[in-house]
Amino acid sequence: MHKILKIVAAILGVLGIVFLVRIIAAGDDAIKSGEAAGLVDPMAYVAYVMLGLVLLFVVIFVITNLFTNTAGLKNTLIGVGAFAAVLVISYVLANGADQSFDLGLYKSGDEMATEGQSKMVGAGLIAFYVLLGVAAVSMIFSGVKKVLTK
Known part of the structure; x- marks a missing residue:
């Protein structure tokens, strides 16, 4: 092979x-x-x-x-579940038609952004920020733990 x-x-x-x-x-x-x-x-x-x-x-x-490796399967499913939970929570928290902006400002060519597209973009941004925060905290935590154990 x-x-x-x-x-x-x-x-x-x-x-x-x-x-x-x-x-x-x-x-x-x-x-x-x-x-x-x-x-x-x-x-x-x-x-x-x-x-x-x-x-x-x-x-x-x-x-x-x-x-x-069944232990690996369990850990993978936990990770995938946590990621899916972050995506679902981000979608629920995202606003489709927020009052602070006009949907007409967001367009591709001649097509205006729809409320659903706006909500998906908002959900993506929220998920990105949450995952960025989790990554930063875990890096800081592992660095502090490594320093303290030495």
């Missing part, structure tokens, strides 16, 4: 290098004008294949290791 993965990685790497050289040889002007669109697409497909393979193997190895 290891040899096969090395061969596939080498083939994809060589393909990526070949397509990159072709893109560089075409130049920026050809890419911007759209003349070299046929050069960029194969590079994107190689990237998609590599991303898909990486995700597939990560999922396979994670699942195999989880079921061989």
